[in-house]
Amino acid sequence: MLLETYLKNNNTNIRQMHIVSGIPETTVRGINKRDFSKWSVTHFDAIARTVGKERHVVMQELEALKEQADNFAPLGRYNLENRRYIGNKNKLLNWISDLIDAHTEGNSFFDVFAGTGVVSKEMLGKYDSFIMNDFLFSNNIIYKAFFSNDSFDSNKLLSRQEEFNRIITNKEDDDYFSDNFGGKFFSVHDAKVIGEIRTRIEKDKSLTEKERAILIASLIYSSDKIANTVGHYDAYRKKVQIADRFKFELVNPLDTSSKDIQIFREDSNELVRKISADVAFIDPPYNSRQYSRFYHVLEGIAKWDKPELGGVAMKPPAENMSDYSRSSAPKVFDDLIQNLDVKYIVVTYNNTYKSKSSSSKNKITHDEILESLNKVGKTKSFEMPFQFFNAGKTDLKDHKEFVFITEVGK
Numbered sequence: 001m002l003l004e005t006y007l008k009n010n011n012t013n014i015r016q017m018h019i020v021s022g023i024p025e026t027t028v029r030g031i032n033k034r035d036f037s038k039w040s041v042t043h044f045d046a047i048a049r050t051v052g053k054e055r056h057v058v059m060q061e062l063e064a065l066k067e068q069a070d071n072f073a074p075l076g077r078y079n080l081e082n083r084r085y086i087g088n089k090n091k092l093l094n095w096i097s098d099l100i101d102a103h104t105e106g107n108s109f110f111d112v113f114a115g116t117g118v119v120s121k122e123m124l125g126k127y128d129s130f131i132m133n134d135f136l137f138s139n140n141i142i143y144k145a146f147f148s149n150d151s152f153d154s155n156k157l158l159s160r161q162e163e164f165n166r167i168i169t170n171k172e173d174d175d176y177f178s179d180n181f182g183g184k185f186f187s188v189h190d191a192k193v194i195g196e197i198r199t200r201i202e203k204d205k206s207l208t209e210k211e212r213a214i215l216i217a218s219l220i221y222s223s224d225k226i227a228n229t230v231g232h233y234d235a236y237r238k239k240v241q242i243a244d245r246f247k248f249e250l251v252n253p254l255d256t257s258s259k260d261i262q263i264f265r266e267d268s269n270e271l272v273r274k275i276s277a278d279v280a281f282i283d284p285p286y287n288s289r290q291y292s293r294f295y296h297v298l299e300g301i302a303k304w305d306k307p308e309l310g311g312v313a314m315k316p317p318a319e320n321m322s323d324y325s326r327s328s329a330p331k332v333f334d335d336l337i338q339n340l341d342v343k344y345i346v347v348t349y350n351n352t353y354k355s356k357s358s359s360s361k362n363k364i365t366h367d368e369i370l371e372s373l374n375k376v377g378k379t380k381s382f383e384m385p386f387q388f389f390n391a392g393k394t395d396l397k398d399h400k401e402f403v404f405i406t407e408v409g410k
Contacts, residue, residue, distance in 0.1 A: 005258035021046035076250025106278020129260035145217035150210035170196035190246035292320035329363035
């Protein structure tokens with residue numbers, strides 16, 4: 001994203017370079033993703049005309065900017081996509097990205113149900129501004145850790161990593177985490193360490209908001225890596241010997257210095273009434289599984305409010321329950337679509353309508369999706385065969401993922 005950063009530093013952008021130079025916008029974005037050493041003289045001349053400088057000055061400034069970017073070294077082990085999450089789009093990113101490239105245009109991207117955030121990450125080289133939203137506390141803190149362009153002290157964070165990995169027993173924590181999750185989702189020792197780390201982060205008043213987010217996100221990733229689950233926290237594996245395996249390792253924040261990033265944790269149907277963008281990406285919950293229940297342990301780490309827990313899986317009282325996982329899903333989806341202020345709407349969904357597991361069955365039919373989208377514009381649909389994760393009950397043949405793209409007002 002060297003070109004995009006340089007243009008922003010000179011108070012312009014990719015769209016303006018396209019207008020000034022006459023080079024197609026898709027070509028300019030291709031230059032932005034290409035290695036600096038492969039740019040041609042024509043490219044440098046076009047950049048020079050856009051920013052109003054001599055070519056040799058532009059080349060010198062770009063060289064300096066590239067050196068600065070090369071110094072943005074990885075901080076830790078975990079990248080954004082290195083977590084387990086039901087319905088994540090990791091394996092579909094190239095397909096989705098290519099479709100968005102081919103059938104939309106614009107400078108701003110609204111990730112309405114951002115989930116793991118990997119779709120927004122994939123789009124970083126294509127848009128100037130991003131709006132990310134999700135109702136989970138854990139996802140919100142992860143977005144702040146990876147995407148916010150606030151500054152942070154790498155040495156301070158590395159020092160905390162060393163400190164946390166020297167922890168043998170808890171000194172600050174009250175055993176809440178180990179009493180509830182030790183011997184279930186984690187070994188008793190690992191649960192004590194996780195609780196101790198989270199308590200120390202909470203009490204550390206020297207941390208900036210960004211540093212605090214990075215440490216909590218790192219604890220979430222490090223905990224999820226060794227959790228005794230099959231990818232979610234609706235249950236834990238029983239009759240297994242849980243070893244002490246926890247190691248605290250940092251996440252790698254993204255370089256978003258050239259981007260305008262807004263991060264929300266709001267009801268999507270309320271937020272769309274206050275937000276405008278060029279492209280809205282909508283990947284709502286598909287079925288009755290409530291994400292706030294599936295990932296309650298990680299939500300607890302993020303919030304650290306220590307509610308009373310119950311049941312086999314030690315869940316808190318129900319909250320953050322999505323209407324998209326209920327019978328009202330078609331109605332709330334239609335309300336969302338009718339109130340979006342965007343040029344293009346991109347919706348992803350699948351075809352798990354005939355699942356043997358009632359919790360896996362889709363809540364919105366394809367006809368209902370198309371009916372809502374066609375009210376606001378012209379819609380194209382695309383499909384791809386895809387083998388999804390299941391826990392064993394869902395035997396679905398001919399499974400497909402679908403992308404619907406609507407040009408609003410057409």
